[in-house]
Amino acid sequence: MNQCFTKQEKVRFKHVDYAGIVFYPRFLEMLNDLVEDWFEEALDRPFSEMHETNGIPTVDLKVQFKNAARLGELLTKKLWVKELKNSSIVCGFEFINQNEKTVLEGEVTLVNVKIQEDRYSIKAEAFNEEIKNKISQYLLS
Amino acid sequence: MNQCFTKQEKVRFKHVDYAGIVFYPRFLEMLNDLVEDWFEEALDRPFSEMHETNGIPTVDLKVQFKNAARLGELLTKKLWVKELKNSSIVCGFEFINQNEKTVLEGEVTLVNVKIQEDRYSIKAEAFNEEIKNKISQYLLS
Amino acid sequence: MNQCFTKQEKVRFKHVDYAGIVFYPRFLEMLNDLVEDWFEEALDRPFSEMHETNGIPTVDLKVQFKNAARLGELLTKKLWVKELKNSSIVCGFEFINQNEKTVLEGEVTLVNVKIQEDRYSIKAEAFNEEIKNKISQYLLS
Amino acid sequence: MNQCFTKQEKVRFKHVDYAGIVFYPRFLEMLNDLVEDWFEEALDRPFSEMHETNGIPTVDLKVQFKNAARLGELLTKKLWVKELKNSSIVCGFEFINQNEKTVLEGEVTLVNVKIQEDRYSIKAEAFNEEIKNKISQYLLS
Numbered sequence: 426m427n428q429c430f431t432k433q434e435k436v437r438f439k440h441v442d443y444a445g446i447v448f449y450p451r452f453l454e455m456l457n458d459l460v461e462d463w464f465e466e467a468l469d470r471p472f473s474e475m476h477e478t479n480g481i482p483t484v485d486l487k488v489q490f491k492n493a494a495r496l497g498e499l500l501t502k503k504l505w506v507k508e509l510k511n512s513s514i515v516c517g518f519e520f521i522n523q524n525e526k527t528v529l530e531g532e533v534t535l536v537n538v539k540i541q542e543d544r545y546s547i548k549a550e551a552f553n554e555e556i557k558n559k560i561s562q563y564l565l566s
Numbered sequence: 567m568n569q570c571f572t573k574q575e576k577v578r579f580k581h582v583d584y585a586g587i588v589f590y591p592r593f594l595e596m597l598n599d600l601v602e603d604w605f606e607e608a609l610d611r612p613f614s615e616m617h618e619t620n621g622i623p624t625v626d627l628k629v630q631f632k633n634a635a636r637l638g639e640l641l642t643k644k645l646w647v648k649e650l651k652n653s654s655i656v657c658g659f660e661f662i663n664q665n666e667k668t669v670l671e672g673e674v675t676l677v678n679v680k681i682q683e684d685r686y687s688i689k690a691e692a693f694n695e696e697i698k699n700k701i702s703q704y705l706l707s
Numbered sequence: 708m709n710q711c712f713t714k715q716e717k718v719r720f721k722h723v724d725y726a727g728i729v730f731y732p733r734f735l736e737m738l739n740d741l742v743e744d745w746f747e748e749a750l751d752r753p754f755s756e757m758h759e760t761n762g763i764p765t766v767d768l769k770v771q772f773k774n775a776a777r778l779g780e781l782l783t784k785k786l787w788v789k790e791l792k793n794s795s796i797v798c799g800f801e802f803i804n805q806n807e808k809t810v811l812e813g814e815v816t817l818v819n820v821k822i823q824e825d826r827y828s829i830k831a832e833a834f835n836e837e838i839k840n841k842i843s844q845y846l847l848s
Numbered sequence: 849m850n851q852c853f854t855k856q857e858k859v860r861f862k863h864v865d866y867a868g869i870v871f872y873p874r875f876l877e878m879l880n881d882l883v884e885d886w887f888e889e890a891l892d893r894p895f896s897e898m899h900e901t902n903g904i905p906t907v908d909l910k911v912q913f914k915n916a917a918r919l920g921e922l923l924t925k926k927l928w929v930k931e932l933k934n935s936s937i938v939c940g941f942e943f944i945n946q947n948e949k950t951v952l953e954g955e956v957t958l959v960n961v962k963i964q965e966d967r968y969s970i971k972a973e974a975f976n977e978e979i980k981n982k983i984s985q986y987l988l989s
Contacts, residue, residue, distance in 0.1 A: 438743050438754050439736050442861065443617050443868050443919060444681070449624050450594035450862070454721050457591060461720050472720050473779025476584050482634070483590050488627045493688075496866065497755025540585070547634075579884050579895050580877050583720065584727045584778060586899075591721070595862050602861050613861050614920025637725065638896025725899050726963070731906050732880060735873035758866050765872050768911045775905070775970075822867070829916075
C-alpha cells in the first residue's frame with residue numbers, strides 16, 4: 426500500500442514578509458528540506474553522503490499557491506511520486522495548514538546526476554534497482 | 567513596439583550551494599527582485615509604497631531549469647507580460663547567461679490585491695487604467 | 708537552579724556554501740530561530756502574537772566562529788541570560804557539534820519595544836514582572 | 849591617502865521582516881556581498897576563482913545595530929581595514945542611510961585559508977606580498 430512522505434514545519438519569523446505571510450522563495454526552501462528528509466529518512470541516501478559524488482538537481486517546478494501561511498502556523502508537507510523514470514522522478518507535493526486547507530501544491534522533477542571527475546560537469550545517471558524499489562513505495566497514481 | 571523588462575544580476579557566493587551552482591530557491595529571490603524592479607522602474611509602483619495598502623502575491627509559478635549558473639556568472643533577467651486580466655497578470659521570464667544560454671525560463675501569475683482594514687485579509691482588486699496602460703507596454707505574444 | 712534553553716538543529720543543504728560548510732548568515736538565522744523558540748516555549752510569548760504590538764530587535768551581536776559545521780551535522784544550540792535590564796536582555800549563546808566541539812559562541816542584546824500607533828516608530832518598553840520572572844530563570848553568571 | 853571601499857545596496861522586499869525592517873541575518877548577507885565585491889573589485893581576487901583553492905572564513909563578528917532600515921531605502925556600505933596580520937585581517941564596516949544616519953557598524957575578522965588536498969580540511973595561509981599591498985591601501989587607523 427503506497428503512501429506519502431510527510432513532515433511538519435512551523436512558519437517562523439524568518440519565513441514571513443512585510444505582509445506577515447510566507448515569502449514564496451521560503452516555501453521552496455521548505456520544499457527542498459522535504460526532499461532532503463525524504464532522501465535521508467526514506468530512501469537511505471542522506472544528502473551529506475550523496476553530494477560527494479552525485480546530485481539531484483531540480484529541472485522543473487510547478488507550484489500553485491492557494492492560501493497564505495502566517496507566522497506560527499504548523500504546516501504539514503506531503504510528497505509522493507507521480508512518475509519514476511530511468512534517471513528522473515516527478516514528485517507531487519502539497520502543504521496543508523491546521524485547518525486542512527491547501528496552502529500550496531505542485532510538482533517537481535528531479536534528475537539523478539553523477540558529478541564528473543572535473544567536479545564541474547554532471548551527467549544524468551540511471552537510478553539503481555535498490556533505490557528504484559524504495560522510490561516506488563511512494564508511487565501514487 | 568513592445569519589449570521585455572531587463573535587468574542583470576551576478577551570481578554571488580550567497581546564491582550557490584555545495585555543488586557551486588545556484589540553489590534554486592535563490593533563483594526565485596532573483597525573480598522576485600526582477601518583479602520588484604519592474605514595478606518600481608517601469609510601472610511606477612515602488613514596493614515600499616504599494617505594500618502599505620496593496621500587494622501582488624504570486625499565485626502560480628512554473629519554472630524549467632535548463633542550465634546551471636555558477637559563482638561569478640552575470641545573468642540577464644528578462645520579464646514580459648503574456649496575459650493581462652482584470653486583476654491579475656501572467657508574466658513570462660527567462661534568465662540567460664553570458665554564453666547566451668537559457669539558465670531558466672517560466673511563467674508567474676501575480677494577483678493585484680487590496681489589504682483590508684483588519685490588515686489580515688486581502689481581496690483581489692482590478693488594476694486601474696493607468697497601470698494597465700503601463701503593464702500593456704510589456705505585452706508580448 | 709538556573710539553566711540554558713537548548714534546542715537541536717541539523718545542518719541542511721540550504722545552510723551550506725560552496726565549501727560545504729554553513730554560510731555564516733545562516734547561523735544567524737539559526738540563532739534567531741533559537742530566540743524565537745525560547746520566547747514561545749519558555750517565556751510564553753510566541754512571536755506570532757508578540758509581533759502584533761511589540762518586537763525584540765537585536766541591537767548588539769558578537770560571535771566567534773570556532774569550528775566549521777558541515778552538511779548533516781546535528782548542532783546543539785544553547786541560550787542563557789547574562790544580564791536582565793529594565794527593557795533589554797543580554798543573552799549568551801553557544802552552538803556545539805556532535806563531537807562536543809564549540810562551533811560558535813557569542814552574545815546578543817535584545818530590546819523590548821512597543822510598536823507605536825503609526826505602525827512605524829518603536830519605543831523601548833520595560834519588561835513586565837511576569838516575563839522578568841520567566842527570563843530570570845535562565846540567568847547564568 | 850587611504851580610503852574606504854564603498855558600495856550601495858537598496859533594501860528590498862526579500863530583506864524585510866514582518867515589521868517592515870531588515871531582518872538582521874539579511875544585513876550579514878549584505879556584508880558578505882560587500883566583502884565579496886571588495887575582493888573582486890579592489891583586491892583582484894574574485895570569489896569565483898579564489899574559492900577553488902582558498903577561502904576567507906569569518907572567524908569573529910561584532911555588530912551594533914543603531915537604526916532600522918526600511919523597504920526602499922538606499923544604504924551606503926563602507927568597509928576598511930583596521931588591522932592587517934600575517935594571515936588575517938580585521939575590517940571595520942558601517943552602513944549608512946540616506947539621512948546619513950548609521951544603520952549598523954562593527955568589525956569582522958577574516959582568515960586567509962588554503963583548502964587541503966582532501967577538499968575538507970583548511971589551514972591558515974599567509975597573505976602574499978601582492979595582496980598585502982592591495983589590502984594595506986584600505987588601512988585606516
